[in-house]
Amino acid sequence: MxxxxxxxxxxxxxxxxxxxxxxxxxxxxxxxxxxxxxxxxxxxxxxxxxxxxxxxxxxxxxxxxxxxxxxxxxxxxxxxxxxxxxxxxxxxxxxxxxxxxxxxxxxxxxxxxxxxxxxxxxxxxxxxxxxxxxxxxxxxxxxxxxxxxxxxxxxxxxxxxxxxxxxxxxxxxxxxxxxxxxxAEGVSHPVEVVWAPPVRPVRPPHGMRVDPALLTHVASVVRRALVEREGDVLCFLPGVGEIARVAGELGDLEGGIEVLQVHGRASAAVQDAVLSPGVCRRVVLATSVAESSLTVPGVRVVVDSGLAREPRVDHARGLSALTTVRASQAAGRQRAGRAGREAPGAAYRCWAEAENMRLPRFPAPEIKLADLTAFALQAACWGDPDAAGLALLDPPPGGAMAAARDVLSGIGAVDQDGRVTERGVRMSRLGLHPRLARALLDAASEVGVDRAAEVVALLSEEAPREYGDDLAAALRTARRGGDAYAGRWRAETRRLRAAAADVFRGSGPAAGPALTDDAAVGLVAAFAFPERVARARGGSYVMVSGTRADVGDGSSLRGLPWLAVAVADRPVGAGHARVRLAAAVDEEVARRAAAPLRAVGEEVRWADGDVVARRVERLGAVELAVRPLRDADPGLVRAALLDGLREEGFGLLRWSPDAERLRQRLAFLRLHLGEPWPEVSDDALHARVEEWLEPELSRARRRGDLARVDAGEALGRLLPWASGDAVRLDELAPERITVPSGSRIRIDYADPERPVLAVKLQEMFGLHESPAPAGVPVLVHLLSPAGRPAAVTADLASFWKDGYRAVRAELRGRYPKHPWPEDPATAEPTRYTNARLRR
Structure with a gap:
């Protein structure tokens, strides 16, 4: 009725x-x-x-x-x-x-x-x-x-x-x-919003990690709500782990209050209990599954952690996972509305009111965040491989679609033009991610449909942490397990057996060769995630994708030469990924699973301070075999030498004092005169390396050859010979100049803004203007007879008039054998003592 x-x-x-x-x-x-x-x-x-x-x-x-x-x-x-x-x-x-x-x-x-x-x-x-x-x-x-x-x-x-x-x-x-x-207008009852931020700051979420201090605070807010309000309490948390932790903190509730946990993995019995009126007061800990569609009877209070989970994919590392984010304003309204479905209620928000307007208005569309491999296969099966003709609120990101097409091409689901293959159509009908569909189809003939279905079912939903990180051991645990996960795993295994039978239409294999469970599990995992096949190296593992990953202490996987990694994440502050679930494989399986990524080639690069030339066989980033390369391609060697010069600088060349001074003089002229004098910074020299270093580069094969290159001779090729200005180098930026005493003193161009002339004070008597190469007055460092700085000036006339008197008073008693005339502007310059002058 x-x-x-x-x-x-x-x-x-x-x-x-x-x-x-x-x-x-x-x-x-x-x-x-x-x-x-x-x-x-x-x-x-x-x-x-x-x-x-x-x-x-x-x-x-x-x-x-x-x-x-x-x-x-x-x-x-x-x-x-x-x-x-x-x-x-x-x-x-x-x-x-x-x-x-x-x-x-x-x-x-x-x-x-x-x-x-x-x-x-x-x-x-x-x-x-x-x-x-x-x-x-x-x-x-x-x-x-x-x-x-x-x-x-x-x-x-x-x-x-x-x-x-x-x-x-x-x-x-x-x-x-x-x-x-x-x-449609609702008749939802009023909901009072109670702002309940933590008293002390908590760390923001990172990856899957949520600060335990926040979860403790959420549990305390639930206790507060139970005291202050009537009715059942619905508490929103981002994931299963957080639900379990808060449930643990509420384990001592008195008064017969029942704590229920509802999420996508909860058993049907638990879900039915949550959606039915309770016989006692209840606290329902839920993920976002309870935001909409579901009415939880008896709820008058909502406690909102303010967190949610969204998918993220790292295409560079080949890793995808959920990450914890701040829930949107729309999600907050949806959650709060749960408290007013049946009667007036209250929503306790575990963040400050001032933060609310800074939250995103709506959840981010999954198409902008997620791994698009399954979407790309659906679009290809629909006849629109690029999804360009689909009416979507948000177009798929180009980079994510390109990465998805690469995966689909690698597993044979689409052809070179992106069109779906017959194999791709069969994959799409299995109700699996294309990676897992490939594993089920390809592994069935080797391990049998039953075992392939068992392993793929295990990969479809991540097993509980207590199952461990060894995929083969997790399979054995699921087979004998009586928990909710094991029940879902059995149901999914049955579904996959039926789906595989439908795809094979009776022509598929019924049983595989006599492989052990460990070997079968590794084969299926490697077929599903070929870019995560990993080889031990240097105490950790390097995946085919290039990601380095560590295995946990005490794991049975430690020390194995090869792994097929099914699940990995990157812990907070860690330099490497962490293996969460993997299976042992051997090199033969690794080669077969990642065959499209196998390459053999010559590698010539700058490494460890020299040119390294090798012939390398590799699976992606994993080296399989290496041998020295005797006759490397000269072009590759040249490129490696240039990389070395970029990494370590032009100090790899032989810079004599004359070469260093030439570079400084050219930098001086470039700064003050500009063209045609060349720029000689490292960046500029790299940009024109063919013009000044090419003959030496073409002959060099290793670091030692660079160390024999005369940098000054090579640098001379950049002088403006074509315009004829090169012959004016010594005129415009002389290495030495003749001072009034007749001595030839070297100019220091280390600071191109203002060259320095360091000369004994007596040798400059009678000179009224500082020397000015290229029109730039030098900074004169006037030295005592012992060669120590006595004064610094760029204006000799002013110094003779105002500064000399103090220097004379200080030094003539210390150096009585040297001339200290009262009027240096008219005195005879000399590099000798008084006695030498009298002779």
Whole structure:
């Protein structure tokens, strides 16, 4: 019996006529409805004609998560007074509960994506509702783009509804061809926001790491909320690990309060318990799965950690993982709204109010952040390898798409032009990431379908930490395990066996050769992640991708010559990645798995202070075999020598004192006269190396040859010989000048701004102006008879008039044998003592 009282209480009912008109007139609509209004449950029932007087239609509702799909189907069936599978069913990966009379089917977006690839017309489906589209999951964006193509080319009568509580409504309206926006008013109860930041500063999240001090604070806020408020408490945390830690800190709650943990990996029994009214007061610790679609009965209080998880991919290192970020303002509103679904409530936010406006307005679209390999394969199967013709709210980043195409090409899923191959089509039908699909297909003939499915299932969802970092040992643990993970692993293994059998169509292998479990696991992991095959070197491992990784102390993997790394991350402050899950392999498996990355070539480079010439066989960055190269290509040698000069500077050449002085004189002339005098900085000399160093470079083969090059002779080639100015070098920047005493004194050009002339004071008597090479007065360092500085001046006339008297008074008693005339401006210059002068 239909529960009309519950249906009539759903506020979205008042927006249904407008939604119906929009779909009849335009064929698509954007439905904006606050949480708790019934957009996920009542709208599909009305569109299917199961409630009201509308025509009977087939309706598919796409949800971003399995837990939401199951919950929505169960709620709709309850409203109809039926069991799930009768008029309303659901399909998620590995589970389908849909009867022959079902008119509404709730599916995950990933499953709908696969269905579209098999049946673009979606036979029997009249309406598709994309629920929670504000979350911007990549599968949901892709499904929307494919459905728009279907409407344009095959099914113009197919109706589309993009539904969400908080979204960029106008953006979705434009995407759907200027579709009408229908807004439903909610009757959510008021929610008081309580700002509850930590008393002491906490470290911001980094990678997957969350400061334990923040989690302790979140637990304390939960305790505070239990005292200050009534009703159940829903606490949002970024991941499973944080949920477990906070649950541990709440383990001593009194008064019969039950602590539940809900996340994508939670068992169906736990999920059902969370979504059913409790018999006692509850604290529900949840990830973002509870932000939308799900109503947790009894919740009056939300405690929000303010954190979320987003995907990130490091294309350079071949690593992808989730990372912890600050949740967006939209997510904060969604979370807070959970407290007001059934009655007035409160939302405790574990950050300061001043921080709130600095948070991003909406979550970052997954297409901008994630590994796009699976998306690129979907696009190629759809016939649009570059995704250029797909109607997407945000285009895929070019670099990420290029990296994805490289992966797909390497595993044979697309050809050189990016078009999908028959092998790629089979991969796309397995419901796996293309890497894992490749591993399942290629390993089945060697290890058997059963074992291949077991290992791929283990790689599909990261095993609990307590399973360890040895993939083969983790497989044995899963086989005998009775925990929730082991149950999901068995279900996924069964699904993969069936999917592989369907792909092979009975022609595939049933069993493989007699490999041990350890060998089989390593082979499958290497096929899945060939760029993460790693060889031991220098106490750590170097992956084919070039990433260096460490194995944890005490791990059974330490010391193995080769590993196939399935999971790795980069700890805070660590220079290398850390191996989280890997399997032992041998060199033969490594060569086979990463065969497209094998290369043999000559390598001539500057390393360890000299030219190193080798013939190297390698898998990507991993060296397999090396031998010296006797007759290296001269061009490669020259390039290596230039690299050495860039790294270590032109000090590798032989710089005699004359060569150093020539460089300084040229720098002086360049600064003060400019062209045609050459620039002689290191950068400038590198830029013109062919002009002045080429003959010596062409003969050099190693560091020692550079050390014999006369830098001064080579530098002389840069003098402006063509213009004739080179002959004026000694005139414009003389190495020595004749002072009044007749001595020839060297000028120091070390500072090109102001050359220095260091000369004994008595030798400059009678000179009124400082020497000025190229018109630049030198800085005269007047020395005592012992050669020590007595005065510094750039204006001799002023010095003789004002400064000399003090110097004379200080030094003539110390050096009585030398002349100290009262008027040095008119005195005879000399380099001799008084006695020598009298003779």
């Amino acid at each position: 239909i529960r009309y009282d519950a249906l009539d209480a759903l506020p979205v009912r008042r927006a249904l006529p407008e939604l119906s008109d929009a779909l009849e007139g335009h064929g698509s609509a954007v439905l904006v409805a606050p949480p708790g209004t019934g957009k996920t449950t009542l709208v599909p029932l009305v569109l299917a004609g199961l409630v009201g007087d509308g025509p009977a239609r087939g309706v598919v509702v796409a949800e971003p998560r399995r837990i939401a799909a199951r919950a929505a189907a169960r709620r709709m069936a309850w409203l109809l007074g039926e069991k799930v599978g009768e008029s309303v069913g659901y399909s998620v990966r590995g589970e389908r509960v849909v009867g022959p009379r079902a008119r509404v089917e709730v599916v995950t977006t990933g499953l709908l994506l696969q269905r579209l690839q098999r049946d673009q017309e979606l036979a029997g489906v009249d309406v598709v509702v994309l629920d929670e589209c504000h979350e911007r999951h990549l599968d949901a964006d892709t499904v929307a783009a494919f459905l728009l193509d279907v409407r344009a080319a095959l099914r113009p009568e197919l109706r589309l509804v993009a539904a969400s509580a908080t979204t960029d409504a106008q953006g979705w309206a434009r995407l759907l061809g200027d579709a009408p926006v229908v807004e």
